[in-house]
Amino acid sequence: MDLHLNNKVVLVTGGSKGIGLAIAKAFIEEGAKVAIVARGEEDLAKAAATFDGLITIQADLKDELERKQTVQEVINRFGTIDILVNNVGGSNGSTTEETELSLFHEAFDLNYFSAVHFSKLVLPYMKEKKAGSIINISSIFGRESGGKVTYNSAKAAMISFTKSLADEVIKEGIRVNGVAPGSVLHPSGNWQRRLEENPEKIKEFIESEIPGGRFGTVEEIANVVVFLASEQANWVVGATLNVDGGQSKSNF
Template structure:
């Protein structure tokens, strides 16, 4: 399928490993100009995908990163807010600083970058913003810090989508289930206790296996394309049936 994305500029946060890396490479395969940001460069990228290093939990760093990205590839046509992560423990044992950090990483970074791309998208009368959330933003599960921040991100997605659709800008989110990749938490847990994790998969994922980063990336690329022109404000779970929700 020709997704008609050739020449589009794409910025992916948290883009040097796992799902973010797969997303960046998928857009590059479509002929897009891609840039990514991350705290560190985990793996070597093709030379035409610049990696801007920085900490997206800090306001000033986000401003700098955005300026560097646009200087490298131009105004952003497609923004993928993928940066995220989990921290803390039980709520009573989790500090307020940990809650704040979780929201800076999973929520405020996405809000800030979304606001930064809007002027250029409005001037161009088109654009796509996609947030990488989680099934644990749609239902209970995971650590409270992560669950709460991802739920807020899905809510923000719908609010922004309704505000900017009339200007040709679509905003959606994808909600991955458990995805296995070499640098992820599931791989670490699998190495530590394969019997327990394999039992988790058989009990909790109807597909009978973990998801792959490329399977999330394929959905993200579709949502960013004109083939999804009537989709906005949506949260699409990509989870092999893992979610317990029926909507």
């Protein structure tokens, strides 16, 4: 299937490892021009050495000024942004009672406000062309309890924002959608660490919680993202798709 992504300009936040890097790789394989932004210089250097033509940008994505500078750097290089993937994220804290309010602010800055701000920054370029795609990476735990409360809350906000912005900008030819991954295994992720610490416990978790019988892969998430960003998904607007092997308990 030709996804018509050749020479499209793509910005992936949190793109130096894990799901983000897999998304960048998938777009590169479709012939897109890809820039990734992340905080870790070492991971960015590894990504640049792995993929020819990949543009890497180092920035703290909790910082408003650095988000603006990131978008401007991509515009200076390519003149536009066709596709934005808001992937950066992370969790902190523990229970609501034991988590300082400042950690809720930090989680929202990284997981939610970065996505809102990057979306606002790219919209003028997409509106100019009457075309564009924004993909927000949330989580199945944005729809139900499961992860840490700070993370859940921010991802829930992102799912709501996805639908709200989608309805606002589709008349401009811009599609906004989301992907909600379930538990995904990759070398830099929490599940890999937990698997190494207690393989029997993780085996029990998979058997009881994931009907598909295994963890997801970063490639399986990336494939859905690339499809949603393509012309083949033109009538998908405001959706956040679970990609989880049946793990989610929700039925929407």
